[in-house]
Amino acid sequence: YQNGIVGESIVVKTDIAEDEVLSPSYFFRTYEEMPIQEQEALKRCSGKILDIGAGAGVHSLWLQNHGFDVDSLDISPLSCDTMRKRGIKNVILKDVYALKDQKYDTILLLMNGAGVAQTLPGLEILLMHLKTLLNPGGKILADSSDLLYLFTDENGEMWVDIASDAYYGEMEYQLSYKTIKGKPFPWLFVDPESFSDIAKLCGFTVKDKIAGAHFDYMVEIVLE
Template identity: 45%
Template sequence: MKDLMGRAIWDFYHNENPEDLQTETSISELDELPVEYLFRDFEEMNKIEQKALKLAKGKVLDIGAGAGSHSLYLQNEKNLDVTALDISPKAIEVCKLRGIKNAVAENMLSFPGENYDTILLLMNGTGIFQSLNVIDIYLKKLHSLLNKNGQILIDSTDILYMYDEDEDGGYFIPAEGYYGELDYVVHYKGESENPIKWLYLDFNTLQNAAENNGFKTEMVLQDEDSYLAKLTKR
């Protein structure tokens, strides 16, 4: 893994000629992602992120922490015990440099962890599940990391709107697989990562998968096609 996202975060933090990231998916064209967006504060976050951070309590695991903006808010403003977890070593180094006390570079599936009162998966948190074929593996791992009365706060977007619509209001979607399963590619400074699998889930599909793995699912907030869900143990 070239860790281009981590390199961009590192370059921005150290002011080493950072450039915007570029991202694309199997159904969308190249899009600019300003690296400074990953360093935004609470006031610059969207409604879903703000709601999730307000609901976070107890001992927190922030999965896919990136530059650590969510973790920093919870640690510094809410005085919570937070662990920032990300697969990118460079991103985790920046988390530490920004003052996050507990920051770990590890794949979620191999993270030994403890048990947490709140687990956060934000900025399309369902993306980490990759595809419906392996979602059970991730949900079982999350179940094992969650305290009995804990909560998972996770967001996603129903991307059906991105597909072409016919005259009758139906959508032209792939016959094979689930329409939210995409290939996702990151570009930075002329280099490209290999495509990774990235999963966008509509709420009903998330709810069904979660309930098959011992969770109750609640819609906390909806903002157009995006939503925040809360998973708790049954």
């Protein structure tokens, strides 16, 4: 898509829901095409910014074009190459847990960026690590979705296996494009109450939450 070729869609497979089809154009959308919570997150950015899981750079490019100093981090070499081709200046090819000795005023975890935690206990580990990368008064802007609706029938009854040790938002993801299949990987969707509880446990103040259109939300947490 970056090279001007409009190809087939990306298929997202999970172990708890039906397949989802994504157009590659979704990863190159404009500010006007973003959901309201993503737009609001970008408006709230300040100071030096870290964009975690930057992908094709949809958020980083907007921030850079508006004069912000932003580091764009992704674990994918191809994503990093794409960002460089788009003119994004500060691209970092690295796992977020390998990032140290840096300080930021704003950290972005968008496009369900909280999912990089992989599990609910992993979210605490992630937030504790991100604390080490924040300046005093720094903030994290993250979004996710509450998947409880997938386990709710037409009568409003919930069918979550309370005997299971796994949190209902923990899943396995696999992406495919044409005949290319990626390796399955764990991913997390976390409900806003659990996110807030874990953030407070890690020493953050929950400043605001913004609901999206379909069980999704953006949360702003601050390191006081």
